[in-house]
Amino acid sequence: MACGIVAVVASRKGALRKPLGEVIRESLKSLEYRGYDSVGFAIITDNGLVVRKSKGMIDSVTAKLGFSEFDGLVGIGHTRWATHGPPSDRNSHPHTDCTGKIAVAHNGIIENWNELKEMLVRKGHVFKSDTDTEVIPHLMEEFKNKGMEPYEAFKATISLLKGAYAIAAIDIDAGNKVFFARKTSPLIVGIGDGANFLASDIPAFLRYTRKIIVVSDDEVGYVTSSSVFIEKLIKKGDKGIWISIDIGKRLRTVEWTPEMAMKGGYPHFMLKEIHEQPQALASTISGLGEKLDDVVKVISAANKVVLVGAGTSYHASYLGAIFLNNLGEVFAQPIISSEMKWHIKSLSEGDVMIAVSQSGETIDTLLAAREAKDRGVKVIALSNVIDSAIPREADLVVYTRAGPEIGVAATKTFTTQVLVLSVIAVKVAKYRGIVNEGASEAHLRAIRSLPETVNKIISKYEAKSKDVAKLMASKRSAFFLGRGYGLPVSMEGALKLKEVAYVHAEAYPAGESKHGPIALVEDGFPIVFTAVSHEEAELIKSNVEEMRARYAWTIAVTPKGDEGHLKNVEERFTMPELPVTAASVAYVVPHQLIAYYTSIIRGYDPDKPRNLAKTVTVV
Amino acid sequence: MKAVVLAGGSGSGLQAITGGKPKVLIKILGKPFLERVLLNLREAGVDKAVIVSDRPPALEDITYRLGRLMEFEVRNQVGREVVGAIMTAEDILAEGALLVYGDTLVPSEAYLLTFSHSVESGEPTILIVPNEDVRLYGAVLVDELGNVVSFQEKPQKSVEGAYAFGGIAMLNQKLVELLESTGSLEGAINRYVSDIGKVRTVLWSGVWVDLGYPVNVLEAMYYIMKDLKGSFIESGAEVSPKAIIEGPVYIDKGATIDHYAVVRGPAYIGRDSMVGSHTFIRPYTDIEDRVTVSSYDELVWSIISENATIGRASFLGYSIVGVGAIVEPGVITKLLASPGEEGIKAIKVMKGRKLYFKAGAVIAANSRVPSQTILEPGILYK
Known part of the structure; x- marks a missing residue:
């Protein structure tokens, strides 16, 4: 989950056989998997710099703003995934300077934006958004006012930034160029025929070119329709010198699919x-x-x-x-x-x-x-x-x-x-x-604390889930039993196993299991028990014993401290002791992993279960 | 794409099978292990492989056979251990070649995934696998974004929450320099992570076999055999009309299956080999070239290497018979090991809800097992 930026520079209109706005729309659409809650673009058209942006999904926003009606030789685009604060029209990218000549798309976080903004406001710059990004176009404007050429102004701006960023900037005064800089956030140049590209990820331009250059940390540069220039500041004593990068050595051809790039x-x-x-x-x-x-x-x-x-x-x-x-x-x-x-x-x-x-x-x-x-x-x-x-x-x-x-x-x-x-x-x-x-x-x-808790559970139990899956893979049917909060967690576990591994799986309230389901239990029949609390663990104890007496193969997902209660289960996932709220989130993780690995071991593609669609929009 | 393939290393008990050749030359279904690794690399788009070996001449066969598919350079390993092997090809690795342990079998997708992820992220990248026994492969701790936190090459005990190093990596210039200065992969990766930048991981969930122990050779054979789609009898093979061939069975050129033999696949019968009358070949049995299996034998989940002979009325399961070994008549392997037994690596088999740990014998190349010997589970017979 992150923002996505794209940029295109074409040698002439029609070089890509469609208006630039449409090219940017398609590229942003291919970055949709990175997250989106607002979208925008900036294109230098015959009538000057045009910026359009709005919150919402890519398809609806681009239709609303008429992306494909705009054409030009240089443009940038952005999909935003707001990590802090709500998405809104004015916080959407790209952001511009006071003169409306410069537009910037940025992915990452500028840590010192507040002090930079204060400095710029003191100098009379007017800010239109609450974002950290907007300091970039205003700083470029400021340096240009001091007499710098656009690219020098961009470099001077980058040298003031602290934090993580991938930046694409255009400036009417710079002509057909896109300036870029990277630190930590990904940025890739695409070398096309009659046009060059810049994007957060390869799928954005894979339909136009497979030739790429990955920009490394602390590098800045620009692309034109026919060239790429990258340089890096090397510290020599207390002075820095700019060294240009040999891009010939960096050039690579992508031999993999966009899908692989997205994974x-x-x-x-x-x-x-x-x-x-x-x-x-x-x-x-x-x-x-x-x-x-x-x-x-x-x-x-x-x-x-x-x-x-x-x-x-x-x-x-x-x-x-x-x-x-x-x-x-x-x-x-x-x-x-x-x-x-x-x-x-x-x-x-x-x-x-x-x-x-x-x-x-x-x-x-x-x-x-x-x-x-x-x-x-x-x-x-x-x-x-x-x-x-x-x-x-x-x-x-x-x-x-x-x-x-x-x-x-x-x-x-x-x-x-x-x-x-x-x-x-x-x-x-x-x-x-x-x-x-x-x-x-x-x-x-x-x-x-769930982010940390879940992370620990994943790394602690991934290998064990895979081992359990090796055995589960040979089973035709399974029960998932639980009481209370453990029941819906079991239902979710059964659904996962059923939909990706094609093992028939049925969840049941543990207390009901002897009213029917138990008739199916025979030697080696898998039963996954889930209890999110000691109270639930105590209550399923007798169910576990009933099933074990019928030679069921039992797996328990239970809180730490219940090992004694359920000491006879064949496989145990000992989970951290948590309040029922957090436990109901965390305890489903082993179920997800078991289902995933069972699917893999049975030779299926868990991403594309047969007969299922991601979103069901028909009755 | 270029790759550096490390083809040295012996593995405990594995050289006994090959008669002193590198373990990557162990043959499975008629092909040396290394050849399968190279073919998978080719499938991933690798067109040049630099192979590092302590015995380059031993690899000539393979490079000759695959020479039309890809370009090879075989280098004599300069230093010792893994670091020595890596440093032998440091120039190629620093240019952005894929580093591949030649004793690790993965599908081509795993190579491509590591390569593509490293190129896209612009960071060095290593492949990791979920494995409970990280002591054998190296323990990698990873943060929630998939960046390496620390790497331990030979942990003394198991490390909670760690993934195993999967033997595939994309290094960069800096990391190669650190290898030289720190003298170990562990030192280089940890130093890189603490001082320079991120090391990314690719989490591999599919087939992954590292040839550490004989049981891993049997595992590799299992995965390769699982891919047999149907039965095939090569020209020049002789199958008695009274023999029963069931399931996917590959019978190679010049092999003979005698009257009343039963071959239940998946199984492989190598060139000019012979399966005697009334012998029962059970699933996952790999009989290599020029092997004689006499009559009334029973074989299950085993590899019988080239030129070996199995005498009459023997039972071998979960076993590997080395090149040229002779198993005299009436030799029996016992299979059931207890899970806790020290040093025994076994294959888990589930019957009902019970898990059984099955391990047979490893019979060294050119050895001779006397008639009527009973071989205990997990034994190495020399």
Whole structure:
């Protein structure tokens, strides 16, 4: 998850057979997987510098702003993934100077922007956004005012910046050139035919060229339509000298697919997304703003609450309902979106629906939300996609900030959904006076530590999950049993195994297991038990023994300290002791890993489960 | 793309199988291990390989055979151990060639993933694999963004949360310089991470076999055999109409399958080899060239190397018979090892909910096992 920048310089109009604005749109679209909540471009046209930018998804923004109508020889584009603060039109990139001649797209963080901004404001520069990036065009302007040539002004600007950045800048006075600089954030030059490119990642220009130069840290330079110049400051004593880089040595030909480039060092999106959970959780936590207070008030005042969702989102809804019932003491019920039709009549004004959908476009959830609204029910949307259909129609919106999820099997979107719902429930409990400050803080502290906790669980249990998967791979069927919070976690585990590894898997409340499912248990039958607390572990103890007596192969995901209770299980994932809220997020991780590795060992592609689509938009 | 392939190293108990040749020359399904590594590199787009070996002439066969597919340069290893091998090709590595341990089998995608990730990120990159036994391969601790935190080449005990080093890396000029000054891969990577910049990782989840122990050779054979799609009988092979061939079985040129022999695939019967009457070849058995398996034998999940002979009524399972060895009649391997037994590396097999650890014998090249010998699990017979 990061911003994406692109830049293009063409030798003549039509060199790429389409308007420059369209080329930039396509390039930004190929960087969509890096995250997006606002989009913008700047092109030097015959009528001067044109800048268009807005929050929202790439497709809708580019259509709204008419990207493809603009043509020119030089342009830059940007997709923003706001890590702090909400996305907005004015904070979208590119940013410009006071004269409207310079435009800059930036990925990264300028650490000393505040002092630079103060200095520039004192000199009379007028800032139009709250971003760190805007200091860059104003600094360039400042240096130009002092008589520097545009490129010298750019270099002087870069030398003042502290932090991480990949920057693309254009200046009407510089002609057909894009200036660039890199520190820490990725930046790649593409050498095309009649045009050169610059982007955060290779897929942005792979349709035009496979010849690339990777810009290294601390390098600056510029591209024209036919040349690339890169230089680096080398310290000699207390003086620095600029040394130009031999780009011939750096030139490489990309022999891999854009898809491989998007996977960022993982063989599958699913594995990448499992490993991205610490970041996704951290980003979601930092994105929970004041809006949550309204959500908490609305839920606290509700007569009853229903949570609707489909697939994985239903499992998150199920956990959300238990959180609200058990912690907030609010009557809440999870209902599968497509079944809502038969429950809707019981809802009326004063009730609340939480519509949970990763994409915000799931048709059954959207229809349920519409029907609820018609009946005067307040609808709260929980989605991962800014301004998607369900958030647009809802009364209140909370976003998970998991970043785009490309693997069809939901992983990071599930854990971030559960995190948001747990925070809401804790706040409702606090608001309603059911728990005191200390108790609610204990939950929130554990929730805030989830990025670290989940990271530790992944690295500690990845190898063991793979070992368990080697054995699971030969099984045809499995049960996932749990009680309380452990039940929806089990349901999610069963769904993962079923959808990516094609092992028939069924989740059941552990207490119900002897009312039917136990009849199927025979020697070696896999049963995965999940308990998120000692209380739940104590309660499933007898279920574990029943199953073991029938020679089931048992696997336990349970908190530390329960080894004695469940000492006979064949495989154990000892999890950190956590409050039920944080545990419900963290304990699903081994399930995800087992499903992923079982799929790999069985020879399937976990990113493309047969018969499944990422977003279901038809009834 | 260029690659530097380290082809030295003996491996415990492995040289016993080859009769002194480098372990990367162990043959599986008719091809030396190293040849498979090179073919996978070719598939990943490698067109030049610099092979570093302590015995270059031993590799001539392979480079001659693959010479039409890619360019080779074989260098005599200068220093000792892995660092010595790496330094032998430091010039190529500093230019951005892929470093590959020749005793590690992975599909071509793993090479491409490491190479492409390093190019895209502009950082040195190493391949890591989830493995509980990091002591054998080196322990890599990684942060939540996939950057190396620390690397231990030979940890004394298992390291919680560590991944195993997968034997594939893209270094850069600086890292190669650090190798020289620190004298170890561990020192170089840790110094790089603390003083210079990021070392990225690629997490590999697919097939990965490192030839450390004999059991790894059996694992490698398993993965290669799993890819057999159907049965094939080469011209010049003689299969009795009374023999039963089941499942994917590759019968190479000049091989003979005698009356009433049962071959249940996946299995491989090498050139000019002979499977005697009433012998039962069970799944995952690899019989190399010019081997004689007499009558009434039973073989399962084993490799019988070139020119070996198996006498009448023997049972060999989870075993490797070295080049030219003679197993006299009536030799029996015992297979069940207990999981805790020190030093025994076994293959896990699940029956019902119980796990069994199966390990047979390794019979050294050119040795002779006397008639009626009972071989204990995990034994190396010289």
